[in-house]
Amino acid sequence: MHARLARASALAPRDRPLRCVPRAPDAGRIPRRCWSCDNYARTTRHERACGGLMRIAATVLVMSMLAIACGSPNRSATPTPSPSAAAPSPAGPSAGPSAGASAIxxxxxxxxxxxxxxxxxxxxxxxxxxxxxxxxxxxxxxxxxxxxxxxxxxxxxxxxxxxxxxxxxxxxxxxxxxxxxxxxxxxxxxxxxxxxxxxxxxxxxxxxxxxxxxxxxxxxxxxxxxxxxxxxxxxxxxxxxxxxxxxxxxxxxxxxxxxxxxxxxxxxxxxxxxxxxxxxxxxxxxxxxxxxxxxxxxxxxxxxxxxxxxxxxxxxxxxxxxxxxxxxxxxxxxxxxxxxxxxxxxxxxxxxxxxxxxxxxxxxxxxxxxxxxxxxxxxxxxxxxxxxxxxxxxxxx
Known part of the structure; x- marks a missing residue:
């Protein structure tokens, strides 16, 4: 169980714990105190449910990452004009003018x-x-x-x-x-x-x-x-x-x-x-x-x-x-x-x-x-x- 959680954590954002959110029909069988993955790991009677949900979440996350990677344009193969060549990025808010930058x-x-x-x-x-x-x-x-x-x-x-x-x-x-x-x-x-x-x-x-x-x-x-x-x-x-x-x-x-x-x-x-x-x-x-x-x-x-x-x-x-x-x-x-x-x-x-x-x-x-x-x-x-x-x-x- 802990090994599966470790693998899932490696794929999840570090600043936001991955949540094991069950489907609606199963929600009534899971105590509210066990909604986080850490609580699931410490609640043996729900280990199997948590593990299955974790595998689903990890699989979806991996597939999403692969889809993004495969769908991204090849920037090296198709060079795009530099933003500064036609329309430089807007400057930040300013109370007065700044040299060489737009205040819009x-x-x-x-x-x-x-x-x-x-x-x-x-x-x-x-x-x-x-x-x-x-x-x-x-x-x-x-x-x-x-x-x-x-x-x-x-x-x-x-x-x-x-x-x-x-x-x-x-x-x-x-x-x-x-x-x-x-x-x-x-x-x-x-x-x-x-x-x-x-x-x-x-x-x-x-x-x-x-x-x-x-x-x-x-x-x-x-x-x-x-x-x-x-x-x-x-x-x-x-x-x-x-x-x-x-x-x-x-x-x-x-x-x-x-x-x-x-x-x-x-x-x-x-x-x-x-x-x-x-x-x-x-x-x-x-x-x-x-x-x-x-x-x-x-x-x-x-x-x-x-x-x-x-x-x-x-x-x-x-x-x-x-x-x-x-x-x-x-x-x-x-x-x-x-x-x-x-x-x-x-x-x-x-x-x-x-x-x-x-x-x-x-x-x-x-x-x-x-x-x-x-x-x-x-x-x-x-x-x-x-x-x-x-x-x-x-x-x-």
């Missing part, structure tokens, strides 16, 4: 449950690669709702997609998501969907770099303003039909969550910007809901007076009209700046800024760390843009 991580069971207790199973988000050339290639997202059924874009239409923030300006960072990295990953997904529909796409950045070239020299604009101005200039030089800036929100309250899309009403094409914002907003909410994750719809919003400085209204820089900044304001914001009034350049096309969920919300952040939701967010942005382009004529050169 797999949701923990608790985070996934908080995001949606009844939602389908989710997987890890593909990491952001860093090829030598500095470009990142992301496969086109899955399309359960059939975005490919939309009419392809005819003619030459150009969309500039702007992944917000970069370098030391990380944006919002909480709950395992760093915004600048999430924005870049999302922009690449949107680009893949738009390109598949015949849209020419230009990104303001394809790596963790600023949009302007060369070293920063203190001058009229702060380094942030110079970066934002370079993104606007790229869109204007591309003669883009629309400009779409991608961000995620942050708040001091963990209760703030959802999606919102901004436009500016103080532009000559404000009606077109509002239409674009409305289409993007509704499409994003619909796409995410369609995969089983209802999100809060915060609506399309006018940012004409979003921020105030000494009683003045300041919209988001990439959406607003050209503005004159006085020398005193420049020096107050950046003591190294020149005290000379400066006029910014505005976008020459309809523009929107999408805030895709709140990284400060544990439930929203769990969604941002979920592959199927990120695909849905990207599809939503792309669908809204495609519907807009199909309704409007191309911009004149």
């Amino acid at each position: 991580v797999s949701p923990s069971p608790s985070a996934t449950a908080e995001a949606s207790p009844t939602s389908p199973a989710v997987g890890a988000v593909a990491g952001i690669g860093s090829p030598a050339a500095g470009a990142v290639v992301v496969a086109a997202p899955r399309d359960p709702r059939g975005i490919t059924a939309l009419p392809r874009i005819s003619g030459s239409r150009v969309v500039v997609v702007d992944p917000g923030h970069a370098v030391d300006e990380v944006g919002a960072a909480a709950n395992g998501v760093v915004e600048k990295e999430s924005n870049l990953d999302m922009a690449l997904r949107v680009e893949a969907v738009l390109a598949a529909q015949g849209v020419r796409v230009a990104l303001t950045r394809r790596a963790d770099v600023r949009a302007f070239a060369g070293e920063y020299q203190p001058g009229a604009f702060s380094i942030t303003r110079r970066d934002l101005q370079a993104r606007i200039d790229l869109a204007n030089e591309s003669n883009a039909d629309v400009f779409v800036s991608l961000h995620s929100n942050g708040s001091n309250s963990a209760d703030d969550r959802g999606v919102e899309t901004y436009y500016n009403s103080a532009r000559p094409f404000s009606d077109l910007s509002r239409t674009l914002a409305t289409l993007v907003q509704s499409s994003v909410v619909d796409e995410v809901s369609a995969v089983g994750y209802p999100v809060r719809d915060r609506g399309a919003k006018d940012d004409a007076c979003l921020r105030g400085f000494r009683g003045r209204c300041f919209p988001l820089f990439v959406l607003g009209p050209a503005r004159v900044t006085t020398g005193a304001e420049l020096v107050q914001r950046d003591p190294a700046a020149n005290a000379v009034a400066t006029t910014s350049r505005a976008t020459e096309m309809p523009a929107v800024l999408a805030e895709l969920l709140f990284v400060s919300s544990p439930s929203d952040a769990a969604l941002l760390r979920t592959e199927v939701v990120r695909d849905a967010l990207a599809r939503g942005v792309a669908r809204g843009v495609i519907e807009y382009l199909n309704r409007t004529p191309p911009r004149s050169p």
